[in-house]
Amino acid sequence: MKKNFTLLAMAIAVLGIAAAQTNFHAPTNKYGYYNVLSCPTSPSFFKATTEQNEEDGTYKVYIYHGNYLAQTIKCDVTGGELHFLDANFDGNLDIVVGPVTSRNYSTILLWSDAEQEFLATGIELNGYYLVNPKSKTWVSLGSNGASTTFYQTYKWNGLALDTDELLMVISDKTTRAEYRVNTLYTLIKGNYYYGLETEKNVIKRTDQLKKLPKHWQQIIESFDTMEL
16 A cells, blocks of 8 residues: 555656646747647646546546556536646646537646645636736636627636636627617626626727727737637
């Protein structure tokens, strides 16, 4: 038993060295963004696989170094796809589990130097995601029907990915009254895009993309030019 424990500890330690020394992400576009879907699906220095539990629909992620099983992590996600990147910009390799697409749920496993293992964050991702290592920002693209699109930025806070700014784009005039706005583009702070709270949380309204703050122009263009 002691021998097996030692081998497992060695496997985790070697895995940690590999993770810590890797800057592993997809090439960025001219604004510094890359699509999580374009991130590598397997690294060369360790092995990770997924298996679905037929009873409850959850997935287990198995992480191996060589022939040694270093970790087993249960994830409540829509699918078992894996993408590898430095998710929280600390220089370590992390894992996104799930399809990372619209109307599907994914999560993030973060490597911990202190624990020498991947930690389940419980983060629930839903939609398409871009990452910008320079500004240390995540951005999601989602929708509420055909006429309303939401772009949400996020910043890391420990193991949590906190919401930062929200951009709502309304393309159908008939839906604008529902959101208490009367312009095409509305920059809103927080998640108050329903009801009477919306109007007082509006920072900037405009019907011209070029009048939005530059980072929002870049985000919209990045999503428009990437294959999703």
